[in-house]
Amino acid sequence: MKIFGSPCIPVWIPVFALFATLAPARAQNQPAIPAPDERYKADILVIVAHPDDDTAVSTYLARAVFDDGKRVAVVFTNRGNSGPNAVGMEQSKALSDVREMEARRSLSERGITNVWFLRGQDTPTQDVLHSLETLGHGEALEETVRLVRLTRPEVIMTWMPAYVAGENHGDHQASGVVAIEAFDLAGNPAEYPEQLTPPRWHGGVGNYGEGLRPWQAKKLYFFSDASHPEFLKGHGPTYLASDMSRAKNMTYGDINRAAWKHYATQIDFDEKVLSYYINMPEYLVLG
Numbered sequence: 001m002k003i004f005g006s007p008c009i010p011v012w013i014p015v016f017a018l019f020a021t022l023a024p025a026r027a028q029n030q031p032a033i034p035a036p037d038e039r040y041k042a043d044i045l046v047i048v049a050h051p052d053d054d055t056a057v058s059t060y061l062a063r064a065v066f067d068d069g070k071r072v073a074v075v076f077t078n079r080g081n082s083g084p085n086a087v088g089m090e091q092s093k094a095l096s097d098v099r100e101m102e103a104r105r106s107l108s109e110r111g112i113t114n115v116w117f118l119r120g121q122d123t124p125t126q127d128v129l130h131s132l133e134t135l136g137h138g139e140a141l142e143e144t145v146r147l148v149r150l151t152r153p154e155v156i157m158t159w160m161p162a163y164v165a166g167e168n169h170g171d172h173q174a175s176g177v178v179a180i181e182a183f184d185l186a187g188n189p190a191e192y193p194e195q196l197t198p199p200r201w202h203g204g205v206g207n208y209g210e211g212l213r214p215w216q217a218k219k220l221y222f223f224s225d226a227s228h229p230e231f232l233k234g235h236g237p238t239y240l241a242s243d244m245s246r247a248k249n250m251t252y253g254d255i256n257r258a259a260w261k262h263y264a265t266q267i268d269f270d271e272k273v274l275s276y277y278i279n280m281p282e283y284l285v286l287g
């Protein structure tokens with residue numbers, strides 16, 4: 001009781017009263033947590049390995065964007081730093097700088113501008129474990145989960161992670177493995193919780209916590225790099241380059257050709273082969 005007789009009384013009571021007065025006002029004025037950034041919302045997220053892998057589903061993507069009004073984003077697990085250069089001397093890191101730009105230009109031809117590149121190495125292998133090693137499996141998965149949570153896709157599309165007769169590229173299969181794992185993990189709040197922690201105050205500096213939200217995509221679709229992908233026919237939807245885009249008043253093959261021309265470093269074949277790639281039927285199977 002003696003405390004009430006202390007010199008603190010005149011200070012303590014007004015300070016307490018001040019906080020008691022301010023607290024409700026602060027709570028009322030606290031800004032609402034912003035909604036996820038709609039600029040990066042995707043209906044469809046494509047997860048592939050190399051710049052130009054997107055051409056395997058070019059007809060589907062052009063149709064989705066131009067005629068169905070879907071928002072598409074793309075993740076490449078590497079920047080294509082290996083392989084021949086059909087137009088110049090650039091190789092290695094310089095080639096990856098060229099190919100990133102080729103991919104961005106090619107995808108923009110199909111109305112796609114939300115494009116991310118992971119830090120994997122373009123590894124000419126047919127061994128998925130070798131490619132997962134050079135990709136940096138753990139880091140790539142963490143980043144892919146982050147991008148799934150950022151883009152919040154309804155559908156994820158990726159290479160079939162299976163060994164089939166064809167190009168059978170280990171990097172393709174590795175991107176499929178990471179895509180499947182990210183599909184399974186991104187909705188679980190126990191996975192990478194630092195991505196889901198709200199920042200103390202998003203308008204300030206020195207924050208930690210990335211402010212994302214868990215996200216569970218609804219469907220996973222695969223496509224194949226098989227040289228004869230007809231075995232997929234009838235197991236899912238098929239998309240034909242000869243079909244017309246109503247929005248563009250041209251065939252999807254015409255759109256595919258315009259998209260392909262940006263991948264100039266990769267066109268080390270003749271018109272006959274290019275025409276085959278541009279017009280090949282696209283088969284999807286549900287994962």
Ligand SMILES: [Zn+2]
Binds near residue numbers: 049050169
């Ligand atoms: Zn590839």
